[in-house]
Amino acid sequence: MSIELRHLTHVYAEGSAFRSVALEDINLTIRDGDFLALVGHTGCGKSTLVQHLNGLLTPSSGQVLVDGEDLAGEGVNRRALRMKIGLVFQYPEYQLFEETVAKDIAFGPKNLGLKAEEVDARVRAAMAQVHLDWQKYAERSPFELSGGQMRRVAIAGVLAMQPEVLVLDEPTAGLDPHGRDRILGIIEELHRQGTTVVMVSHSMEDVARLATRVAVLSHGKLLAEGTPREIFSRQEMMTEAGLAVPEAARLCASLRAAGIDLPADLYTEDELYDSLLKRWKEAGR
Amino acid sequence: MTEERIKVEEVSYAYEEGAAPVVKHVSMDVRPGEFVAVLGHNGSGKSTLAKLMNALFVPTEGRVYIRGMDTADDERLWDIRREAGMIFQNPDNQIVATVVREDVAFGLENLGVPHEEMLGRIEQALRTVGMSAYAESAPHNLSGGQKQRVAIAGILAMRPSCLIADEATAMLDPSGRAEVLQTVRSLCREEGISVVWITHFMEEAALADRVIVISDGEIALQGTPREVFPQVERMRELHLDVPRMTALAARLRAAGMPLSDRILTVEEMTEEVKAALCPSN
Numbered sequence: 114m115s116i117e118l119r120h121l122t123h124v125y126a127e128g129s130a131f132r133s134v135a136l137e138d139i140n141l142t143i144r145d146g147d148f149l150a151l152v153g154h155t156g157c158g159k160s161t162l163v164q165h166l167n168g169l170l171t172p173s174s175g176q177v178l179v180d181g182e183d184l185a186g187e188g189v190n191r192r193a194l195r196m197k198i199g200l201v202f203q204y205p206e207y208q209l210f211e212e213t214v215a216k217d218i219a220f221g222p223k224n225l226g227l228k229a230e231e232v233d234a235r236v237r238a239a240m241a242q243v244h245l246d247w248q249k250y251a252e253r254s255p256f257e258l259s260g261g262q263m264r265r266v267a268i269a270g271v272l273a274m275q276p277e278v279l280v281l282d283e284p285t286a287g288l289d290p291h292g293r294d295r296i297l298g299i300i301e302e303l304h305r306q307g308t309t310v311v312m313v314s315h316s317m318e319d320v321a322r323l324a325t326r327v328a329v330l331s332h333g334k335l336l337a338e339g340t341p342r343e344i345f346s347r348q349e350m351m352t353e354a355g356l357a358v359p360e361a362a363r364l365c366a367s368l369r370a371a372g373i374d375l376p377a378d379l380y381t382e383d384e385l386y387d388s389l390l391k392r393w394k395e396a397g398r
Numbered sequence: 399m400t401e402e403r404i405k406v407e408e409v410s411y412a413y414e415e416g417a418a419p420v421v422k423h424v425s426m427d428v429r430p431g432e433f434v435a436v437l438g439h440n441g442s443g444k445s446t447l448a449k450l451m452n453a454l455f456v457p458t459e460g461r462v463y464i465r466g467m468d469t470a471d472d473e474r475l476w477d478i479r480r481e482a483g484m485i486f487q488n489p490d491n492q493i494v495a496t497v498v499r500e501d502v503a504f505g506l507e508n509l510g511v512p513h514e515e516m517l518g519r520i521e522q523a524l525r526t527v528g529m530s531a532y533a534e535s536a537p538h539n540l541s542g543g544q545k546q547r548v549a550i551a552g553i554l555a556m557r558p559s560c561l562i563a564d565e566a567t568a569m570l571d572p573s574g575r576a577e578v579l580q581t582v583r584s585l586c587r588e589e590g591i592s593v594v595w596i597t598h599f600m601e602e603a604a605l606a607d608r609v610i611v612i613s614d615g616e617i618a619l620q621g622t623p624r625e626v627f628p629q630v631e632r633m634r635e636l637h638l639d640v641p642r643m644t645a646l647a648a649r650l651r652a653a654g655m656p657l658s659d660r661i662l663t664v665e666e667m668t669e670e671v672k673a674a675l676c677p678s679n
Binding site: 153154155156259260261286287288289290291292293315317318355356357360361363364367368371372373385386389390392393396 | 438439440441487541542543565568569570571572573574598600601637638639642643645646649650653654655664665667668671672674675676
């Protein structure tokens, strides 16, 4: 499934003294199977954009097309389109509320009016997707779990709706390195199995590891869009946007400036490892 | 009065009587102007340790002294909290007023500081964190990094000797993180304030004078960043990372490149790789 943003503009408090333009003329297409990372400084419009992806907001002008259908169009089955796009907000564990993990995950599917067996099957499948053992956790209170586990329950609640596109707003914020790796591993697996992923992130390291495309937002405008390799080789542009590049990309630039012959666009540790080892062997030492 | 700003002596803490302790026999000191990073996986007990340093919690066993004041001594509670200010993760939960200047004034008003002196202290605190231009602004219009700096100014206005930060950059974007970290480091260097910096970002810990790693409520490792981070395997066992450059250097070293185990930053890595590849210069 694809989502196309056409000249999307969003203005908050139009016509008042507090008028502010959050998004300005954004043109961006999310294609089936993409893993798009959305990056930008605080207040750049990322969260506004995310809310447009499933019609939580209506554009001030421009369009959001889901598989070619305008989300704000007349006679469009908005509810059906929306359900295909699962939104995981920042710190989603704050939204858990049920007595047990299974009940919390079942909340969405139950509201769809599905039969009990179908709901149960979806809960089990979603728990498996986020690596939570059903036997062990289904009847536990979500509030007794660790922060990382609670976040996985919250993500399972969205997965139980069987979305085709998963949109995550800073899914690893506040987690320790181990918890972060688990969440990223889960997202990576979902993408591999065919889910289209849009991930908002401040961590360029996470972006470098997973994304197939990167969109850079700055002050409500789309500053650049491309593969991680294209984006991370533009260090100055990223700095101007208030962002960093992965440390590996910074090392690549720093070594080149020191006169070491390396390709200009390396951005992962593995690439640096291979290139440096090659140089070392060529030097014959 | 002792030389240590913060002295933790054989401290254990359990949330309920008879429950398993979440902090076990921890002893540590923080000296004036020292920047100590505390690392540990979620649930390791590091946030509990932070709260013990601010008398939000009182040890079940052992003692915590802030500038010689025992945190178990109720009569010193407000002196202790004034000496050891604390900032938390979420910038939005720490702002109480609708104007920046008033937010910074909040703690001082509670202390009953005379009005004239209060104005001076607020100005100075805002200047120190680089937020003077925003004194009349509404906090909700500020970025996350700016809000955290306002929260720090609110603490500085109380003239504390210690600052305890519990993942103060976790919710910030990269430029916000850099802003806050730079502010706090200059507080150590220029104002001599002692900082306890709890973080999940290894690159931040790499800038500390000392790193303490907590696991299951105990100190698992401690030393300078150059002593702690080369222990790549041990850190992984503790569910933690090491700075990326340290990890890459360790891999290249294992493959035969002559790089030291003291590399923490891109700059250090560049120097050593250059020396390894072009030994003539």
